[in-house]
Amino acid sequence: MTEDDKTPAREVIADYAQAHFRYFRTADGTVYAQHNGHPVARPIRSQGTTGSHRQELMVGLFRDGMGVFNGTALKEALDLIEALALTEDVQPVHIRVAPGFDGATWLDLGRNDGLSVRIHATGWDVLTPDPVEVCWRRTQLTGELPLPEKDTDGKGIDLLLRLCNFANAETECLAIAWLIGCLGPSVPVPAPFLTGPQGAGKSTGGRMLVRIIEGMSGDLRRAPKDEENLTAAVAAGWVTALDNLSHLTPDLSDAMCCIVTGAENVKRALYTDGDVVRARYRRPMLLTGIDVGVIRPDLAERLLPLRLERPKVRRTEAELWAEYEEILPVVLGSLLDLTVKVRAADAEIPTDLRMADFAHLCAQLDQATGLGALSAYRRSLDDLNDDVIEGDLLAQTVLQHAGGMEAGSEQRMTSAEWLHCLTRLYVGEDCRPLPKGWPTTGKVLSDRLKRLQPTLAARGVFIDWGRTKVTRYIEMSRPPAPPGTEQEQVF
Template sequence: MTQTATSTHNKIKPAAAAMSIVNKAKILRDNAGAVYIQHQVDDGGTRFSPLYDGQFEDWLHLTYLNNTGDFLPMSLVKSIFHVIAARSTTAPCVGDVFLRHGFVNGKQYLDLANEASEIIELDEHGWRMAAGFPVAFRRTPTQRAMATPARDGDATRLFDFLNVDSAEDRMLILATACVMLCPQLERPVLSLIGAAGSAKTSAARFLRTIIDPTDPIYNDYRPDRRELSLVFHLNALPVLDNLSPIPPFVSDMLCKAVTGGGFQARAHYTNASVVAYSYRRGMILTSIQIPTAAPDFLSRAVVIEMNRLTEADQCRGLGLTDRFEDALPGILGGILDVVVEAKKILPQLKPVALPRLMDFGHFGAAVAEIVGFGAAQFLEAVRENGRRYRKRGSGSAAPSGHEPLLTAILKLVGGGGGFDGITSELLDAIQPYAPTSLGNGQRWPDSAEKLGVAIGKIRADLADNGFEIIKKASRWGTRIVIHAQEPTVACIVEEPASPFAGEGAGPVNSVPEADCGPNCQDDHDSWITEIPVQVVPETVEASLLVGDQSLPNEPDQEDAAPATETPCQSQSCLQCSNCMRVHGDEFFCGIEMAGDIREDVEAAIACPSFLSSSQSAFIEDWDEGAYISAF
């Protein structure tokens, strides 16, 4: 009896000692329901550890040994974890928990992960060392301390250490480096490709050392879902080096990691406990060729092709790592300065068109504007980068089996002539390029109606190949216009002008400012075409005559009052040399046609003031002209 009591007493003592350690820690949970333990560490600092990632368990074993001089029985660990999980249901929520880069209440945070546990706070007013712990960060065993950023640094010194020559590629890399610090944004895959000896691995190492230094720098890649999810979970900026072609499921996982993904599995095979990883990551890949031609991957990637270094270039690289370490604080400080200034002008930056990763396009355009490259030029560089490598990687990758149709249209308009006609005419025009046989799941339209539907499905793919398609109603059927896209992307930066813009750069505005006189109250930020305005006589009740044709039930031209160029007196439309606006419930200003009638009318319809009107308009074809009807 005494032996049994003594045995029971001995079993209780280790459990009590272990729970006394746990009770001194703080149990927390994040917005996703993951459980964390906040506890003191030997250096006097505070550690924020996920329950199931091993760090807390290691700390528990070590603390138990220091307190009792004995080892914590493994039989107790499982029970302790169950108790903590049960308590976590009523634990306080800390919101989002970040790895290295955080964002709370409009401010960026950067965990330097150094011995002093310093955190940088950044907003449009500048960057500074944060007081206390304004945001919850978790740390991993492989993290290394970041360099302490220097004031008045220079971000462009980064390119003293990268084998990248073109201004466009340098701007894409700098914008990517800045965006990688912003976890609230969708960040791209930076894919560095090139032959052996092109220094792509070195470039990846330098970029990661700036943004998320770890040991090892490069992550081990295995084509396994759980292992790859663990890489994303444990690394703020994963780097996968020297990739061979990757299978489709890996490409899908990379895409999900960019836009936000996760992984869930049983924690132990003996029970129903679940371990879950959630993440949203930018990343860096290096490979000799693009690792996959999947369109979803390429639409999320910024591909930088690097040239092979000569032996003389390699000799000049001696001591490059030491020089980089010396320049590192200034480079990081310069990047933080650029991010601060980019955040200042971001609200005034209004791109007309953005890439699939809109966050990257918008913020990257602000970065480009700050350093003097230009926001519109940056967006065009992103667009051209995606187009170039989608062509190289996959040719025509249209959805829903419409690859043959996309290929045929590209062959038809590839010579630069474009197409302008109704749907049945387009169907006849592409017949010479029809495939002799269709692959599994591929389609070919056999009627104008099916072609009209299919055209809408490949519109984005035509844009990726540099062509714009416009569909409009006409008297003879749906009119299809296919033409090459303009080489520039309009982008407007409102005042104030960029303080860091280059000489003569100023705020980017690809659209010329309209000069309409003191009476014009319209905003011309996104107008592109200048159209002279002419007032329509009030005797015309239903439509504007253009060309030589007279419409039924219309007054003859010679009976109508002559058109004048006096300002329109309607309260809803002041005379403006750039716009055609509908007059409320009455009529609308006309345009004096010159040159190609159809182009002039289309330009007028493109005016956003016209499109935003409460009225509607459409173009109808005539033998020798066009007219606009309002109703």
């Protein structure tokens, strides 16, 4: 055979690739490859340590006796494949949890054989998903989960709670509700904040909760120094767990709010002037720490405080984690059983809470088990409101002023007049100095009150904004108490 009769290497590679792999693109234009019949997808351009499609293709060609090809031939073939894939239909890729057909939910077990858990209306099964239904994306943070056990009769939940040092039954039911929420791809869940005295096992308890979803390789990490690194870590895994927080900067607090309820990050693509990269994310979070100081009101509505207490009997790390690893299949099986029951329960959706999806999940959990998760969630939010007020002198001053108003009354003033009124009230007769961060203008005061509006409303003080023909005003009101109830003291 002459040189002219030989098939070019790039054509050999392209023909082999199209015969053994399925190629598609995501909404952001990234091209992925799936081995025929396997649900795990790999980006064709990635050079990460988790393995790229280029590496996968080289190994397949070598093992099937096609030979070893140089980089130029591989690049030319992949360029053609990428161009062809951009004409295909868009399909999303998922990390750990994904929606399926007919209302089902999938949980990636992180196994090489692609076995996953399909949670449906009547139960759950372990099987390999159809690549057309679910495409899994794997990263270094994707750990392997054990095969869950069937017919556990709920004993796995009891075994888990025995190892954790939760302070009371209310904390336990909220932790269970959060775990069930982590198995829902479209349900935003508040971030558990594990608190307690030194030695209460907050980090250990956090690891136990995370590893039910992320496997034994799941762990806590220090909070990144900037939002870009935090976003990268969030995008590479399902549960983001931050350990030993002692202070929350405003930027980190805002970033956490976005992670919990969902946001999109857009930045310039590398080595380009006009192209951008989009990163959409909404992930479960978990935090640990003794005290994070002042909590901003918008973050407080997205937190789930879980208090732990010091154990009476100490155990070695090796003994504790050996037992945990042994019971993990039972724990996962019990959690899946409970998830099926909760999703089948019929409960009304609470309409007065910010995280309405999680509140509805708590109501469904109560309907299925009678644990009282919804009332526990309401009390936890009330405690967080107290924390916000205790850390904000402006909120305390507003409540002090509202305490002198009659029930059912209202007051209207401009923002500058309100600033003068509240400042005089705070300074008092002893003329104490104003604290750092006190509003300096009416505009700053108005913006602060907008942030505090939900917190103040929970204490029966309502703030509203309006306009007359002459000027704008801020209205503060205290509605009358419902008949047959006592008016709550706001301060």
